[in-house]
Amino acid sequence: MEGGGSASTLSNDENLVVSCEDSSSPVGNELELELGLTLSLGRKGYRDCRVPYADDSSSSSSSSSSLSRASVIAGTKRTADSMAATSGQVVGWPPIRTYRMNSMVNQAKTLATEDPNLEIRQEVNKNRTDVTKLRNSMFVKVTMDGIPIGRKIDLNAHKCYESLSNTLEEMFLKPKTGSSTRESDGHMETPLKILPDGSSGLVLTYEDKEGDWMLVGDVPWGMFIGSVRRLRIMKTSEATGKAQMIL
Amino acid sequence: MNLRLPSKVLEHIISFIDSNEDRNSVSLVCKSWFETERKTRKRVFVGNCYAITPAAVARRFPEMRSLTLKGKPHFADYNLVPDGWGGYAWPWIEAMAKKSPSLEEIRLKRMVVTDECLELIAASFKDFKVLVLTSCEGFSTDGIAAIAATCRNLRVLELRECIVEDLGGDWLSYFPETSTSLVSLDFSCLDSEVKLSDLERLVSRSPDLKSLKLNPAVTVDGLESLLRRAPQLTELGTGSFSAELKPEAFSKLSEAFTNCKQLKCLSGLWDVLPEYLPALYSVCPGLTSLNLSYATVRMPDLVELLRRCSKLQKLWVMDLIEDKGLETVASCCKELRELRVFPSVPDLDATNVALTEQGLVFVSQGCPKLESVLYFCVQFTNAALITIARNRPNIKCFRLCVIEPFAPDYKTNEPLDKGFKAIAERCKYLQRLSVSGLLTDKAFKYIAKHAKKVRMLSVAFAGDSDLMLHHLLSGCESLKKLEIRDCPFGDTALLENASKLETMRSLWLSSCFVSFGACKLLSQKMPRLNVEVIDEHPPETRPESSPVERIYIYRTVAGPRLDMPEFVWTIHKNPEIGVSHLAIK
Numbered sequence: 054m055e056g057g058g059s060a061s062t063l064s065n066d067e068n069l070v071v072s073c074e075d076s077s078s079p080v081g082n083e084l085e086l087e088l089g090l091t092l093s094l095g096r097k098g099y100r101d102c103r104v105p106y107a108d109d110s111s112s113s114s115s116s117s118s119s120l121s122r123a124s125v126i127a128g129t130k131r132t133a134d135s136m137a138a139t140s141g142q143v144v145g146w147p148p149i150r151t152y153r154m155n156s157m158v159n160q161a162k163t164l165a166t167e168d169p170n171l172e173i174r175q176e177v178n179k180n181r182t183d184v185t186k187l188r189n190s191m192f193v194k195v196t197m198d199g200i201p202i203g204r205k206i207d208l209n210a211h212k213c214y215e216s217l218s219n220t221l222e223e224m225f226l227k228p229k230t231g232s233s234t235r236e237s238d239g240h241m242e243t244p245l246k247i248l249p250d251g252s253s254g255l256v257l258t259y260e261d262k263e264g265d266w267m268l269v270g271d272v273p274w275g276m277f278i279g280s281v282r283r284l285r286i287m288k289t290s291e292a293t294g295k296a297q298m299i300l
Numbered sequence: 301m302n303l304r305l306p307s308k309v310l311e312h313i314i315s316f317i318d319s320n321e322d323r324n325s326v327s328l329v330c331k332s333w334f335e336t337e338r339k340t341r342k343r344v345f346v347g348n349c350y351a352i353t354p355a356a357v358a359r360r361f362p363e364m365r366s367l368t369l370k371g372k373p374h375f376a377d378y379n380l381v382p383d384g385w386g387g388y389a390w391p392w393i394e395a396m397a398k399k400s401p402s403l404e405e406i407r408l409k410r411m412v413v414t415d416e417c418l419e420l421i422a423a424s425f426k427d428f429k430v431l432v433l434t435s436c437e438g439f440s441t442d443g444i445a446a447i448a449a450t451c452r453n454l455r456v457l458e459l460r461e462c463i464v465e466d467l468g469g470d471w472l473s474y475f476p477e478t479s480t481s482l483v484s485l486d487f488s489c490l491d492s493e494v495k496l497s498d499l500e501r502l503v504s505r506s507p508d509l510k511s512l513k514l515n516p517a518v519t520v521d522g523l524e525s526l527l528r529r530a531p532q533l534t535e536l537g538t539g540s541f542s543a544e545l546k547p548e549a550f551s552k553l554s555e556a557f558t559n560c561k562q563l564k565c566l567s568g569l570w571d572v573l574p575e576y577l578p579a580l581y582s583v584c585p586g587l588t589s590l591n592l593s594y595a596t597v598r599m600p601d602l603v604e605l606l607r608r609c610s611k612l613q614k615l616w617v618m619d620l621i622e623d624k625g626l627e628t629v630a631s632c633c634k635e636l637r638e639l640r641v642f643p644s645v646p647d648l649d650a651t652n653v654a655l656t657e658q659g660l661v662f663v664s665q666g667c668p669k670l671e672s673v674l675y676f677c678v679q680f681t682n683a684a685l686i687t688i689a690r691n692r693p694n695i696k697c698f699r700l701c702v703i704e705p706f707a708p709d710y711k712t713n714e715p716l717d718k719g720f721k722a723i724a725e726r727c728k729y730l731q732r733l734s735v736s737g738l739l740t741d742k743a744f745k746y747i748a749k750h751a752k753k754v755r756m757l758s759v760a761f762a763g764d765s766d767l768m769l770h771h772l773l774s775g776c777e778s779l780k781k782l783e784i785r786d787c788p789f790g791d792t793a794l795l796e797n798a799s800k801l802e803t804m805r806s807l808w809l810s811s812c813f814v815s816f817g818a819c820k821l822l823s824q825k826m827p828r829l830n831v832e833v834i835d836e837h838p839p840e841t842r843p844e845s846s847p848v849e850r851i852y853i854y855r856t857v858a859g860p861r862l863d864m865p866e867f868v869w870t871i872h873k874n875p876e877i878g879v880s881h882l883a884i885k
Contacts, residue, residue: 145378145785146760147643147676147703148734150435152461152489156594157646160571 191278197225197255197286208278214270221257225286259284310336320345339363346370347805349387349411350830353858354395365404366430367396371411373808373852374758375783377435380810380850384865385834389413389436391863397424405430405456412436418443422450429481430456440465441490449474455508458486469494469517475502484511488537488568493517496525503529513537516570520549527556535589536560538568545575554579567591567616574601584608588635591616593642599625599654607632613669618644619655619676626659630666638672639663643703657684664691672697679710680737685719689726698723699734705761705786708738715739721746724754731778734758741767748775756781766793773797783808790847791818798826806854814851816869817844822853823871830856833869 149157191209204224211217257269261280269277269284305313314337317323323341327334343366344357358364371387389411396403403425413436421428428451441464447457448471472494475482480502487494494517503509503526510533514523518539527533543549553576557563563583572595587609592602593616602621606612612633619641621629629636641655657680664670670692680702689695708715716737724730724747733754735743739762747757748771755778762768770793772782782804790813801807801822816839823831833839834850860872 143705143786145375145380146705147701148378148758148760149642149646149676150377150461151379151463152435153593153642154646156570157644160594160596 195284351856354392358399368407370409387411407432409434412438415443419446422446432458434460437463441471445471445474456484466491480506482506486513488513511535514539516540524556531559535565540570541572558582565589569595589614603628614638616640622654623659627662630662636667640674643676664688674699676701681709682719686722689722693726695727697732702737717743724750732756744768744771759784769793773800780805786811810850813847
């Protein structure tokens with residue numbers, strides 16, 4: 054399902070181990086990534102390497118530092134470890150203890166997942182401080198089929214679908230020169246179309262609060278913002294299959 | 301003239317010395333003082349479980365009643381030490397079971413503790429009283445049950461942030477049916493539910509219970525019931541509050557808290573709804589310690605609570621408190637000694653921006669007794685650091701985590717050298733320092749020169765060259781623990797300052813440019829250091845000059861350890877690596 058090629062039914066931990074072992078990325082690339090992060094430790098170097106974030110299921114030979122690979126190979130099972138690797142942060146940074154990190158992740162999950170007792174949950178949520186609402190930014194992950202490393206985008210920086218679409222085009226369809234950390238598919242030169250009309254071969258979808266994958270653009274922007282959890286740029290062929298599931 | 305005190309007199313005098321550092325000095329005076337001291341030491345502290353063998357400790361201190369051990373290096377807290385590295389409690393427990401059966405207290409930090417260890421503790425130490433496990437792992441609730449069932453005189457059982465295989469809440473029912481001697485129980489890190497009735501009965505038959513820290517599975521109703529049975533508590537860790545607010549529940553809880561007139565420390569508060577906070581108001585004026593770092597509550601609600609806590613000495617909170625909240629703390633909590641502000645989200649990008657350096661500046665101005673700070677913030681300025689240093693020269697522990705690596709002073713775009721210089725210069729009693737943000741080698745020159753009392757220093761993403769490490773290892777007179785990650789120095793400084801390493805407990809280096817060859821050389825030069833290279837790749841697969849992932853160096857009289865996993869390389873374990881041909885420059 055995802056670009057990394059591993060089954061989406063596996064847990065994150067298993068995913069990482071499987072991805073690591075089955076990784077078909079040439080050794081050269083991995084080494085490049087690791088060296089890229091560890092050697093270019095000057096300000097610029099780190100920031101450049103930091104930009105492409107690992108996706109949930111992508112191989113751990115991502116922009117996470119070499120440390121995370123060693124930890125994975127050593128068989129670590131800690132949630133925070135896999136969380137760190139999957140969210141693309143450098144392992145062990147910021148320096149927050151595993152226990153607290155797990156707590157924060159759980160808090161974020163609790164706030165995001167749906168409760169069977171929807172009414173009570175809504176009532177509680179009104180009273181409880183939603184940590185996401187406290188921030189001025191609203192970052193969601195964006196992945197694109199064929200690219201193992203996902204990005205993050207601040208939806209609050211946009212007021213309409215057009216501006217979102219433009220930003221995504223910038224991010225995914227115009228590879229930066231000299232970047233060795235992303236495999237860009239050179240064929241994707243056509244502008245990204247939000248509405249699937251088949252011409253670009255790509256379609257933008259999002260996962261909503263209920264876990265369903267929807268086509269971006271169908272609902273008013275405000276509603277979209279309120280329910281989106283993450284974005285995915287799919288190939289049209291795949292989207293058709295999914296659309297059948299939704300409809 | 302030969303003056304010698306009769307040994308009984310010497311013993312009597314030494315028995316007044318509690319500090320182990322002082323006792324260590326005493327034992328260096330002469331042989332008879334060494335002998336007298338060792339026979340009277342009851343509380344033994346071993347900062348690195350691999351620095352000495354268990355047998356040697358048991359031999360030296362025959363009257364030992366309390367043993368404290370630390371295992372993994374501090375950076376293990378942040379997942380930088382792979383699982384399986386070591387830190388096993390078993391050899392220690394086994395040795396003490398045979399040689400020190402009168403042991404009453406065991407405190408372990410960052411160690412691997414198995415159920416067998418716990419069962420052996422329960423079976424071997426007849427008068428066992430205190431078990432405190434901090435950041436430990438490897439055991440299940442079965443092991444805890446063994447302790448509960450067998451240690452009839454157990455006073456303290458605390459599991460602090462441990463990773464426990466939770467097989468269910470039955471363990472609680474193993475405490476003796478008759479009155480227990482429990483003074484402190486902390487099971488906050490366990491996941492599964494314990495039967496409320498078991499807990500209620502336990503609390504009811506533990507008249508000495510002063511500290512109770514519940515796990516998140518305990519509900520508001522449960523909490524209220526327990527408080528009614530234990531109004532004498534001085535420390536409380538609540539369960540969680542995720543149920544919806546019911547008016548009767550609220551008033552019952554309020555009343556229960558009102559009756560806890562001796563409550564000094566409050567923690568837990570997972571998922572606390574702001575509507576529940578007023579139930580705590582009655583205990584606020586007496587609180588000296590408040591841990592709100594798991595309470596996702598907005599600033600106005602936090603302020604309402606905190607402005608009532610005039611006696612507060614220790615406050616842990618999330619960045620949800622914002623600068624404005626810290627301003628209130630500064631004006632209301634004049635007894636504050638320790639402040640920790642944690643990020644509310646794990647995501648680098650989405651950190652709360654309403655908490656800035658100004659918040660800490662407020663507290664440094666308003667709280668004259670502030671001496672310990674842990675502060676996570678997105679960015680900082682030199683001016684703020686200088687102000688804080690000027691305001692609070694009495695700071696003993698200063699840990700600033702500028703979350704954005706390499707972030708300069710965001711107002712001037714300069715490195716934070718000047719700011720940390722001010723901290724090092726003015727805070728003459730500084731014992732612990734963590735630096736962050738953009739720092740050049742100069743910063744470390746200042747720290748090395750001025751931070752004379754710093755014992756523990758943490759550095760990440762800083763410096764320009766070997767100079768930074770050279771400054772630290774040739775200065776910093778009191779340095780005992782140094783941990784560095786992601787800094788661009790190589791072999792030179794480390795090899796030139798090799799002798800400093802024997803004066804320190806340990807040095808951790810990760811993602812720096814120290815080569816395998818240098819590690820070998822260091823190891824050969826310094827036989828009383830264990831130089832561990834922690835790296836998934838076997839050294840034969842790379843040139844000697846290539847950097848290794850992680851290095852952990854520590855002084856030891858126990859020689860090379862025997863329990864190293866395959867990803868730890870030393871010249872002792874891997875003699876086939878052979879003699880280094882790398883010359884010292």
